[in-house]
Amino acid sequence: xxxxxxxxxxxxxxxxxxxxxxxxxxxxxxxxxxxxxxxxxxxxxxxxxxxxxxxxxxxxxxxxxxxxxxxxxxxxxxxxxxxxxxxxxxxxxxxxxxxxxxxxxxxxxxxxxxxxxxxxxxxxxxxxxxxxxxxxxxxxxxxxxxxxxxxxxxxxxxxxxxxxxxxxxxxxxxxxxxxxxxxxxxxxxxxx
Numbered sequence: 001x002x003x004x005x006x007x008x009x010x011x012x013x014x015x016x017x018x019x020x021x022x023x024x025x026x027x028x029x030x031x032x033x034x035x036x037x038x039x040x041x042x043x044x045x046x047x048x049x050x051x052x053x054x055x056x057x058x059x060x061x062x063x064x065x066x067x068x069x070x071x072x073x074x075x076x077x078x079x080x081x082x083x084x085x086x087x088x089x090x091x092x093x094x095x096x097x098x099x100x101x102x103x104x105x106x107x108x109x110x111x112x113x114x115x116x117x118x119x120x121x122x123x124x125x126x127x128x129x130x131x132x133x134x135x136x137x138x139x140x141x142x143x144x145x146x147x148x149x150x151x152x153x154x155x156x157x158x159x160x161x162x163x164x165x166x167x168x169x170x171x172x173x174x175x176x177x178x179x180x181x182x183x184x185x186x187x188x189x190x191x192x
Contacts, residue, residue, distance in 0.1 A: 015047070021062050026169075029054030036190060039132040041074055043190040047173070051081060051186025055174035065090050065100060065115070065164040070138040073172075074190030077104060079130040084183035086175040087135065088192065090114075091167035098167045100160060101175055102137050102147065103183070110154050112137065112147050117158025123147070125154070132190075 015033070017023045034048035047056065063069070073087055085104040092099035092114075100114040108127050113120035127133055127149060136148040139159060147155035169177040172192050173185035 015056065017058065017060070019060075021060055023058045023060035023062075026057040026059075028057065031056065031173075034188060036076075036132070036188060039076075041132060041134065041190065043074055043132070046074075046076075046188040046190045048188055049173045049185045051078070051083075051085070051184050053179070053181045054184060055177070056172040056189075057169040057177050058172075059169055061165045063090070063165060063170060065139070065160055066162070068138075068140055070136065071102065071192070073102070073135045073192040074132065075135065075185070076132045076188040077108065077127070077129045078187040081129060081186035082106070084175070085185045085187070086171070086173060086183050087185060087189070088137075089171040089175050089177070090164040091170055092176055098162050098164060100145075100164065102135065103175075103185070110135065110147055110149055112145050112155050112157040115145065115158070115160030115164075116162045117144065117160060121155050121157040123149070123154035129187075132188075 015025055017025050031047050031054045033045050036043040036046040083106050087103040090100040105111050109123045111120050111122040134150055139145045144159045145157040171177050175183045
């Protein structure tokens, strides 16, 4: 199941859930809408995150991240981004064991971390800063979790069988749904 947390990938406006669940989206840290600039994805507006205390969260409990699922995200790292840049967190909050992260590490390499497979699996090659990318993370239960950047498979991570639907708020742009603010995203995030 694909759930849109921001909006339609074309001509998007952030901060609204356009999925059939119409879940609440919480804007923490006064994230502003910014022009996406010239890009091949026809995205006109995006959420502009500064890598500090900003994140978008949702209380959507319809996303278990078990079985067959797909998550799409469009993003552009800022030219001054550093450290880990979390793109999506399946619900790491007050508990400490059941979560998955999808993001970019401190070497600008895409990665998938957590789930019942545990650990972190990192891509071999880095992405460029200041360039728009499409990230697709999907699971088919047989191959495991696969992460694609612009249609190219870059990571294969073990399958997840832990239900993430009630493990804490899902977050866009942060590893945590609290005020820790470690590894928050620095750049533009389009539709997720």
